[in-house]
Amino acid sequence: MxxxxxxxxxxxxxxxxxxxxxxxxxxxxEEKKDIRIKEVDKTPQEMIVYQLGWLNLIMGWENDELNGKEVVTPSRDYKWNQLGQLYQSFYAEYSGYSLKELRNLFKESIEMWCDWIGQLSDEELFTPNVRKWTVTRANWPMWKWVHINSVAPFKSFRTKIRKWKNLTETI
Structure with missing residues (x-):
């Protein structure tokens, strides 16, 4: 990593x-954003919504902890072995949005995400177990949670969206 x-x-x-x-x-x-092909596991809309879902989920964990609330990961409604259902809830939440609206929400979320990271201290970001929501068997510092829910999927989804575009050129 x-x-x-x-x-x-x-x-x-x-x-x-x-x-x-x-x-x-x-x-x-816009009319192609929901086209599903077997070679790519998500539609273009789902790729953006997946990212919105995770960015908002993690910001929710952070806000809950800072406000003294119990943090339940991944969410109060879903356990770690129910991620498929969690993703379906993301897709349902944003189902009525246009691609342009989703991209605008994504941009706003990235700006908030980067502002949040900019306000963290080096200790909060780079030292394991500073936030309760980061405590796992892997003992990751917060920056790894940030990376695997932003930089890493942005790269892997970029590859997927390129493949999707190549395979749907004639549709």
Whole structure:
């Protein structure tokens, strides 16, 4: 897994990979956003919604902990062995949105995400177990949670959206 020297490097990586991923949607037509093909596990809309769901979920964990509330991961309604159902809830929540609206929400979420990271101390970001919601058997510091829910999927989904575009050119 990629590592970061500081939070500025992490924020830069998030912004860069987000911009590259988002640009892939420039030539996708609204009427094609829900086309599913067997070679790619998510539609273009689902790729953005998946990201919105996770970004908002993690921000919710952080807000709950900072407000003294019990944090339940991944959510109060779903356990870790029910991620497929969690993703379906993300898709249902954003089902009525246009691709343009989703991209705008995604951009706003990334801005909030980066602002949040910018306000964290190095200890909060790079030291394991500073936040209760980050405590797992893997003993990850917060930056790894941030990375696997932003930079990493932005890269892997960029590959998927490119494959989707190549395979749907004639549809």
């Amino acid at each position: 990629q590592e970061y020297d500081n939070k500025v490097a992490l924020i830069d990586a998030i912004k860069k990979t987000y911009q590259l991923f988002d640009r892939e949607f420039d030539e996708i037509l």
